[in-house]
Amino acid sequence: MISRSGVIVVSLLYLITLSPCNLLAQTWKGGVQLQTGVTSNKTVPFWLRTNQYGSVPVDGFSGSVNAQVQRTYRYIDTVLWKPDFSTSFQSRVNIGEQTQIQFIEAKLSLKYGFLEFVAGREKEHSGLVDSTLSTGSFSLSGNALGIPKVEARIPAYQTVPYTKQLFAVKGNFALGAMGKVPIHYGQNQGDNVNAYYHHLSFYGRLGKPRWRLKLEGAINHDVIWGSDKHIFGEQYDLNAMEAIWYVVTGKGYRGADNFDGRLDISKIGNHLGTLDLGLTYDFNALELKLYHQFFYDKGALRYLANVRDGLNGLSLRNKRQANSAFRWEKILLEFFNSKDQGGQFGAPWTPSGPEYYYNHGVYSEGYSYKGRSIGTPLIVPAKDVREGMAHNPKDFFVSTRVSAFHLGIESIVANWRTQAKLTYARHYGDYHTSGPQEQWFNGQRIPQDFSYGLFEPVNQLSYYLNGTTTIGNRIDLSFAVAGDSGRLFQNSIGGYIGVGKRF
Numbered sequence: 001m002i003s004r005s006g007v008i009v010v011s012l013l014y015l016i017t018l019s020p021c022n023l024l025a026q027t028w029k030g031g032v033q034l035q036t037g038v039t040s041n042k043t044v045p046f047w048l049r050t051n052q053y054g055s056v057p058v059d060g061f062s063g064s065v066n067a068q069v070q071r072t073y074r075y076i077d078t079v080l081w082k083p084d085f086s087t088s089f090q091s092r093v094n095i096g097e098q099t100q101i102q103f104i105e106a107k108l109s110l111k112y113g114f115l116e117f118v119a120g121r122e123k124e125h126s127g128l129v130d131s132t133l134s135t136g137s138f139s140l141s142g143n144a145l146g147i148p149k150v151e152a153r154i155p156a157y158q159t160v161p162y163t164k165q166l167f168a169v170k171g172n173f174a175l176g177a178m179g180k181v182p183i184h185y186g187q188n189q190g191d192n193v194n195a196y197y198h199h200l201s202f203y204g205r206l207g208k209p210r211w212r213l214k215l216e217g218a219i220n221h222d223v224i225w226g227s228d229k230h231i232f233g234e235q236y237d238l239n240a241m242e243a244i245w246y247v248v249t250g251k252g253y254r255g256a257d258n259f260d261g262r263l264d265i266s267k268i269g270n271h272l273g274t275l276d277l278g279l280t281y282d283f284n285a286l287e288l289k290l291y292h293q294f295f296y297d298k299g300a301l302r303y304l305a306n307v308r309d310g311l312n313g314l315s316l317r318n319k320r321q322a323n324s325a326f327r328w329e330k331i332l333l334e335f336f337n338s339k340d341q342g343g344q345f346g347a348p349w350t351p352s353g354p355e356y357y358y359n360h361g362v363y364s365e366g367y368s369y370k371g372r373s374i375g376t377p378l379i380v381p382a383k384d385v386r387e388g389m390a391h392n393p394k395d396f397f398v399s400t401r402v403s404a405f406h407l408g409i410e411s412i413v414a415n416w417r418t419q420a421k422l423t424y425a426r427h428y429g430d431y432h433t434s435g436p437q438e439q440w441f442n443g444q445r446i447p448q449d450f451s452y453g454l455f456e457p458v459n460q461l462s463y464y465l466n467g468t469t470t471i472g473n474r475i476d477l478s479f480a481v482a483g484d485s486g487r488l489f490q491n492s493i494g495g496y497i498g499v500g501k502r503f
Contacts, residue, residue: 027086030069030503033476037062037496045482045494047421047464050377051136053123054145054370055092055104057496062096066500073111079158081113090123105146114158118174121146126201126220128278128291130315133332133408135423136376138295138311139220139274140199144372147197149176157205165209171202175244178224184364184394185264186231193227195363198247198269207280216278216291222374223247224363225269231362232265234258243268266352270360272297272367272375289315295338297355305342305350311335311376325414332408336378336425339401343431354431357400366396378402378425385488390453392432399455399488401428401435413467421464427488429455460486474502 035057039045042059049056057064070088090105107120123146127137136143153172160167176197183193200221207214225247228236237256238246246253246268255263278291293311300306313334318327340347343354358367358379367374368381382391382398391398404425411418428434433455435448466480481495 027074028069028071031067031500033066033478033498033500035064035066035478035496035498037064037480037494039492039494041490041492043484043490043492043494045464045484045492046377046423046460046462046489047482048480048494048496051125051142053104053142054102054372055090056102057494058094058096058098058100059494060097062094064095064496065093067091068105079114084111085109086111088122102145114154114156116153116155118149118151118153121148122151126199127274127293128203128216128218128276129293129311129313130289130291130330130332130334130408133315133330133410133419133421134313135311135334135336135378135404135406137220137274138293138338138375139222139272141373141375141377143377144369144374147176147178147369147374149174149197149199151175151199157203166206168205169203172199174199178226178369181224181226182364183227183231183362185362186233188230191230193230195224195226197369198223198225198244200248212282214280216276216280218276218278219273220276221250221271221273222367223250223269223271224360224367228265228268234261235263235265238268270363270367272357275301283319285318285320287315287317287319289313289317291315295355295357297341297357298350298352300342300347300350300352300355303342303348303350305347306340306355308340308344309338311337322412327412329410329412329417330408331410332406334404334406334408336376336402336404336406338379339403339428341401341431343435356395356431358397359395359400359430364394364396368396373397378404378423380427380488386490389488390429390433390450390455392430392452395430395432398429398433399427400430402426403428416467416469418465418467421462423460423462425460425462425488426457427455427460428457458487460484460488462486462489476500476502 037057038061039059044057044059068090071086073084073086086109088105088107092102092104094100105121105123107118107122110117125137125142126140129137151172151174154170157168157170159165160169178195178197180192181195183189183191203218205214205216235255250271252266253268273296275294281288291313294301295309316331318329338357341355342350360366373379379397380399381396385398389398402425404423407422409420433452462484464482468476468478470476478498483493485491
């Protein structure tokens with residue numbers, strides 16, 4: 001049931017968005033949307049729950065109210081050395097077999113020149129991947145609710161002085177609080193401990209603004225850490241500021257000076273991220289983008305042990321003006337592979353063996369927040385799959401070894417702006433439940449333990465179509481339909497229709 005305070009918050013938000021326009025400056029805007037939908041098999045299909053920043057309907061027959069109010073910067077695309085601020089608050093109320101309130105966004109941003117400072121929960125993603133059609137970055141995809149944070153960033157490319165606009169950079173530095181998370185290590189395993197989140201990115205671009213060809217590179221670094229003294233006991237002796245230094249730099253940790261037992265800690269926290277490469281070419285009628293993400297987790301990429309893994313994308317954007325009832329806006333093709341992980345026979349030596357993407361030996365929910373992957377949704381939690389899939393209970397993600405093809409199309413059809421996605425994936429489980437009888441580990445064949453079952457490869461097809469159009473005075477109509485067919489998820493279909501008013 002909704003608490004009294006929750007009802008008051010939603011009611012106030014609703015009243016704010018309905019207030020007369022003279023209460024809001026031009027930089028303020030808001031809206032309310034009503035949705036009703038249904039899903040089969042008590043399952044929300046993959047693309048209705050994926051990359052929605054946590055704004056997900058409940059299963060079965062349901063209704064929802066989405067409300068948002070925000071203030072934008074006065075000059076969004078202009079660098080002015082004058083202070084300005086923006087803020088955004090978005091909530092969702094689901095009413096069905098269960099009733100819930102979701103706070104999707106609540107943030108305050110301050111801008112001065114090209115610098116921006118943010119506090120709160122934000123809808124965001126990272127990497128050089130396509131921003132609207134991609135399956136999602138390995139580092140930060142927008143699949144989960146935003147983690148409450150404080151952040152400093154350069155959000156848009158800024159040219160480097162004295163390079164005649166040849167080089168430009170941007171990036172961010174964020175620290176967030178994840179709240180309580182469970183652990184499954186040490187004498188206190190089973191406890192819920194305070195955990196924190198760090199995200200660092202740096203992007204560089206080569207190419208002057210007037211050039212048709214531009215090259216980009218980026219690094220994204222993500223860490224979950226916290227409560228290490230409680231977890232590791234005498235092995236650990238860092239104070240808070242020292243720990244943050246180890247987190248941000250990724251520096252290896254050799255343990256407490258006076259500890260002479262078995263050392264089970266090598267880094268502070270669960271580190272992972274991406275190295276991105278991108279290319280953009282501006283034709284007269286089309287814009288072409290190519291990108292590739294390399295994945296890193298425990299360090300195999302340094303030795304090129306998992307170089308066969310990655311996310312590859314090709315995007316085409318139509319620059320021609322619309323002159324008919326149909327116009328395609330953008331087409332995206334992606335290929336995702338995480339099957340290797342440095343565990344295939346013949347992989348180069350690494351200090352730590354296969355990567356085991358997203359699963360972690362200390363934090364039992366791995367690289368997730370509120371039950372959802374922080375990175376790509378193609379790596380699937382055990383709670384989302386059919387019963388009976390082979391699964392080591394210590395692994396939160398049941399399938400980390402995945403190969404997937406993905407197609408996305410944005411278009412305009414008779415005044416409807418539409419988006420379509422089609423994803424075909426083959427899932428292989430993880431290295432605790434799949435692979436050869438002898439796993440390759442630093443040049444040696446190590447017998448596999450399949451005591452929790454052998455994960456037989458399965459195929460999964462997921463599809464999605466949505467559309468939005470505007471009628472009357474800022475009234476939007478929308479629909480979406482999605483479905484799953486295969487042996488990983490429950491076969492299901494679902495969708496919704498909605499009507500909204502913008503202010």
